[in-house]
Amino acid sequence: MTDPKLWTSETVAADLERAVHEHRLPPGTKLGEDDLAEAYGISRTIVRAALLALSHRHLVELKRNRGAFVAQPSVREAREVFEARSLLEPRTARSAAERMTDEELDLLRANIRDEHAALDAGEYGRALFLSGQFHVEIARIADQTTVEAFISELISRSSLIIALYWRRRAALCETQAHHALLDAFASRNGALAEQLMKSHLLDLVASLDLRNVSQPPTSLREALNR
Amino acid sequence: MTDPKLWTSETVAADLERAVHEHRLPPGTKLGEDDLAEAYGISRTIVRAALLALSHRHLVELKRNRGAFVAQPSVREAREVFEARSLLEPRTARSAAERMTDEELDLLRANIRDEHAALDAGEYGRALFLSGQFHVEIARIADQTTVEAFISELISRSSLIIALYWRRRAALCETQAHHALLDAFASRNGALAEQLMKSHLLDLVASLDLRNVSQPPTSLREALNR
DNA sequence: GTTGCAGATATTGTATACAATTCTGTTCCG
DNA sequence: CGGAACAGAATTGTATACAATATCTGCAAC
Numbered sequence: 001m002t003d004p005k006l007w008t009s010e011t012v013a014a015d016l017e018r019a020v021h022e023h024r025l026p027p028g029t030k031l032g033e034d035d036l037a038e039a040y041g042i043s044r045t046i047v048r049a050a051l052l053a054l055s056h057r058h059l060v061e062l063k064r065n066r067g068a069f070v071a072q073p074s075v076r077e078a079r080e081v082f083e084a085r086s087l088l089e090p091r092t093a094r095s096a097a098e099r100m101t102d103e104e105l106d107l108l109r110a111n112i113r114d115e116h117a118a119l120d121a122g123e124y125g126r127a128l129f130l131s132g133q134f135h136v137e138i139a140r141i142a143d144q145t146t147v148e149a150f151i152s153e154l155i156s157r158s159s160l161i162i163a164l165y166w167r168r169r170a171a172l173c174e175t176q177a178h179h180a181l182l183d184a185f186a187s188r189n190g191a192l193a194e195q196l197m198k199s200h201l202l203d204l205v206a207s208l209d210l211r212n213v214s215q216p217p218t219s220l221r222e223a224l225n226r
Numbered sequence: 227m228t229d230p231k232l233w234t235s236e237t238v239a240a241d242l243e244r245a246v247h248e249h250r251l252p253p254g255t256k257l258g259e260d261d262l263a264e265a266y267g268i269s270r271t272i273v274r275a276a277l278l279a280l281s282h283r284h285l286v287e288l289k290r291n292r293g294a295f296v297a298q299p300s301v302r303e304a305r306e307v308f309e310a311r312s313l314l315e316p317r318t319a320r321s322a323a324e325r326m327t328d329e330e331l332d333l334l335r336a337n338i339r340d341e342h343a344a345l346d347a348g349e350y351g352r353a354l355f356l357s358g359q360f361h362v363e364i365a366r367i368a369d370q371t372t373v374e375a376f377i378s379e380l381i382s383r384s385s386l387i388i389a390l391y392w393r394r395r396a397a398l399c400e401t402q403a404h405h406a407l408l409d410a411f412a413s414r415n416g417a418l419a420e421q422l423m424k425s426h427l428l429d430l431v432a433s434l435d436l437r438n439v440s441q442p443p444t445s446l447r448e449a450l451n452r
Numbered sequence: 453g454t455t456g457c458a459g460a461t462a463t464t465g466t467a468t469a470c471a472a473t474t475c476t477g478t479t480c481c482g
Numbered sequence: 483c484g485g486a487a488c489a490g491a492a493t494t495g496t497a498t499a500c501a502a503t504a505t506c507t508g509c510a511a512c
Contacts, residue, residue, distance in 0.1 A: 033464070043497045044464090049278060056282040065464055065503050080372035087314055087373065146306035147313065150376055259494070269467045270494090291473050291494055 007040050009049035016050060020059055020070055021132060021159045022125030027072040031060065057153045059160065071160055075210050078161040082205045085154050088147055089135065089201060094194035095142040097185050104141045105186060111137060112178055119175075131174050132159060138181075158204075165208040177203065233266045235275035242276060246285055246296055247358060247385045248351030253298040257286065283379045285386065297386055301436050304387040308431045311380050314373055315361065315427060320420035321368040323411050330367045331411060337363060338404055345401075357400050358385060364407075364423075384430075391434040403429065 005011075016036075019025045036047045051068045054060035061071045073081065111134050118127035132155040139148035177200040184193040231237075242262075245251045262273045277294045280286035287297045299307065337360050344353035358381040365374035403426040410419040 034462090045496055045498090048464095052275060052278055053282060056279060066505095067464065077372065080370055083370060084314075084372045084376065087317055088310075091313055144306055144309060146303065146310045146380075150310065154372075260492090271466055271468090274494095292475095293494065 007042050007046065009046050009053065012036075012040055012042070012046060012050040013053040016054060017057070017059060017156055018129065020054075021156050022129045023159070023163050024125055025070050027070050027160050027163055029070040031068040031070065033067070057156065059156055071157075072164060073157060073161050075165070077157075078165060078208065078210055079205075081154050081157050081161060082201060085151070085158070086198065086201050088151055088154070089138075090194040090198040092139050092142045092144060092147055092151065093181065093184075093197040094190040095144065096138045097188055097190040097193040099143060100141060100185050100188060105182075108134065108137060108141075108182055108185065112175060112182065115175060115178075128159060128162070131178070132156070134178055161208065165210055167207065167209040233268050233272065235272050235279065238262075238266055238268070238272060238276040239279040242280060243283070243285060243382055244355065246280075247355045247382050249354065249385070249389050250351055251296050253296050253386050253389055255296040257294040257296065259293070283382065285382055297383075298390060299383060299387050301391070303383075304391060304434065304436055305431075307380055307383050307387060308427060311377070311384070312424065312427050314377055314380070315364075316420040316423040318365050318368045318370060318373055318377065319407065319410075319423040320416040321370065322364045323414055323416040323419040325369060326367060326411050326414060331408075334360065334363060334367075334408055334411065338401060338408065341401060341404075354385060354388070357404070358382070360404055387434065391436055393433065393435040 007015075016025070016031070025031075031051060033044045033047050033051070036050075037044045040047070051060055051062065055062045055068070058073075058077075059071055060068050062068050111130055115127050115130040115134070118124075118130060135155050136148065136152050139151045142148075177196070181193060181196050181200065184196055233241075242251070242257070251257075257277060259270045259273050259277070262276075263270045266273070277286055277288065281288045281294070284299075284303075285297055286294050288294050337356055341353050341356040341360070344350075344356060361381050362374065362378050365377045368374075403422070407419060407422050407426065410422055
């Protein structure tokens, strides 16, 4: 993290977002301004701008006079995030399938290959990140920058949701669904891609434990609105 | 603007967003940090945080070392915004119709009434703002906070798009569509509400002039990537 | 042993100082 | 008269100082 590189608020935010996405920074982690400033070798000014950006993406929660924490999405929020994804992603997958070039198809293939490699190497965080990038890449291929930005945010938030609510099951169901999507893309079958994405998202929520019991409030304080 | 009130970055951002939404701050307007700091009676620190927030909502464009400007969405971006809205809003209108209480119905009626009053008083900016709030309110009633946040951003961006690309026509087509939606809500007809919202959005884009000619690059500089 | 308070410590919130960059207007030369 | 070049002004970028607030520690009282 202490690269000789020149950090800006954008690069710091991206670096932190990736760390969150890869579960190196679990939900609830305190992100102290001084700590980060020292870690990156910059002043608190830049750190604050980065944290502000992440809070706007709902990846970080800012508590007045108490600091920044990696967000802990509620069960409610978890449902909403996947509800939003189900509105955006299936149609976007259809558009992508209809515009897909061979080069873009190769990019998606490479993504799945890298994810496999990461899994084999035991790098689960990296595999999770790549799995998310697959979805973002689809939005990019659909050539819808605006929708892509929304999906990108939702994907990152989904990573937090998975960290909190994932229940152990088969680990490879993910790549299976992505393989099926890839086939639909390869045959430029938009309707199929839309349907597969819809099912994929339903499978994802089904793999979560979103019962209302045992809400995350790690501390009693959280349970009582500070 | 020079209230004795206590301004925070959030309230300043909200105040600016409303000004943009009501077309009091047209696209391209320079938002100088010192000017704003003086206008609100605060330091540049707060102003910068507010501008950063607005830039994340794509309402303000930050140009390095040159300052903040009210965004000027391109034709491309305009299309994308309405594409995104068409993915989110019709389904959300359906959900809203199915959950609508009588009190919420009254809120929507009041909104339309206020919009009419604003139009009669010649307060076009306020009417435009209320017209947008109608859409946001629907998302709120659908009880989907996450989708609501996206729609809220898209509505504000739509206001910029209208400022740039609106072609004069019948002025009241807006309230007509909202009236029709209200009837669908009153009869809790989700399918109809979804269909009406879809048509409403199509009418909106149709009322814009999105031909690719004469793109906004006010200055030559803009045309050449700075 | 727990509770309550007080001072000390640490962390965030805001303002401001200074550096870096851009803009502007004038001068000088062709 | 037109344009390059420069100096000064204005504006933004970053760091830091200080204020406000929250947290922690220790001691005393019950």
